[in-house]
Amino acid sequence: EYILQNDKLLPKKDAMIHVDDRGYYFGDGIYEVVKVYEGKPFAMEQHLTRLVQSSHKLDIKLPYSEDQITEFIHTLIEKNTLKNGLVYFQVTRGVEPRNHLYSRESTPVFTAFTQPGHSTEDLQQNGIDVWLTDDIRWLRCDIKTINLLGNVLVKREAADHNCQEAILHRNGTITEGSSSNLFLVKDKVLYTHPATNLILNGITRQLIIELAQNNNYSVVEEPFPVEVLEHADEAFISSSSVEITPIKSVHGQLTTTFPIGPVTKDLQKKFKELLP
Numbered sequence: 001e002y003i004l005q006n007d008k009l010l011p012k013k014d015a016m017i018h019v020d021d022r023g024y025y026f027g028d029g030i031y032e033v034v035k036v037y038e039g040k041p042f043a044m045e046q047h048l049t050r051l052v053q054s055s056h057k058l059d060i061k062l063p064y065s066e067d068q069i070t071e072f073i074h075t076l077i078e079k080n081t082l083k084n085g086l087v088y089f090q091v092t093r094g095v096e097p098r099n100h101l102y103s104r105e106s107t108p109v110f111t112a113f114t115q116p117g118h119s120t121e122d123l124q125q126n127g128i129d130v131w132l133t134d135d136i137r138w139l140r141c142d143i144k145t146i147n148l149l150g151n152v153l154v155k156r157e158a159a160d161h162n163c164q165e166a167i168l169h170r171n172g173t174i175t176e177g178s179s180s181n182l183f184l185v186k187d188k189v190l191y192t193h194p195a196t197n198l199i200l201n202g203i204t205r206q207l208i209i210e211l212a213q214n215n216n217y218s219v220v221e222e223p224f225p226v227e228v229l230e231h232a233d234e235a236f237i238s239s240s241s242v243e244i245t246p247i248k249s250v251h252g253q254l255t256t257t258f259p260i261g262p263v264t265k266d267l268q269k270k271f272k273e274l275l276p
């Protein structure tokens with residue numbers, strides 16, 4: 001198994017991380033996760049656009065152009081003969097002695113690896129149980145930073161309650177999942193949190209909104225309170241890894257169930273048509 005470290009392909013066991021990498025001791029870096037279908041990275045351009053946006057928001061200079069990164073990723077997928085799975089890539093601010101104040105002098109470090117896909121088809125068909133809990137993250141959830149402590153804590157909390165995802169609310173307003181966006185369906189209208197600083201604007205989310213609008217569904221991007229969950233007809237989460245996955249029950253601060261409804265199924269079918 002090979003990984004990319006800067007522009008070098010090398011066996012994973014030979015890769016070295018510098019102890020003074022700011023990504024290592026501050027989580028000072030950004031990342032993307034791209035799904036690979038039949039050896040092809042899906043929506044690569046959109047992911048790179050978001051990586052560039054994250055880099056601007058964090059004042060990190062990307063070490064390579066979008067075209068170079070695309071080429072690197074294709075080479076890595078080929079080298080690992082990955083057919084279906086994920087490619088992960090990150091850029092940290094670089095190596096300097098620990099100091100909260102960054103210098104702007106360090107050279108960012110690029111790392112990429114692949115993961116063979118475990119199928120999420122079963123979840124997509126049968127749905128998941130989710131855990132409703134407080135959004136304990138910071139106020140820049142729009143940045144795809146590798147610093148994910150809030151996300152990992154709520155994911156563990158969900159798993160400890162036999163749920164596959166945590167759905168978060170900030171002072172009673174639903175934001176998103178720990179590693180996914182959330183959509184509700186009511187009377188054939190889709191509801192999701194607007195793309196503000198309080199959520200990550202998922203690439204899958206953006207594709208679903210476009211797909212829905214092209215198929216004559218209305219999409220309302222407005223904040224909604226927790227109680228609205230109880231009145232929804234259907235609910236699903238979205239992300240690169242799980243695509244559109246229905247929610248069958250909510251536990252925790254509110255309890256409710258959903259059928260795997262016609263709108264979710266229709267969007268799942270249409271989303272599959274976008275894939276390679």
Ligand code: PDD
Nearest residue numbers: 033178179180181200202203204239240
């Ligand atoms: N997570 N919201 C959060 C907090 C996420 O971490 C993710 C993705 C999404 C969905 O974004 P997209 O549709 O672009 O994958 C929303 C990735 C898959 C991860 O960290 O593994």
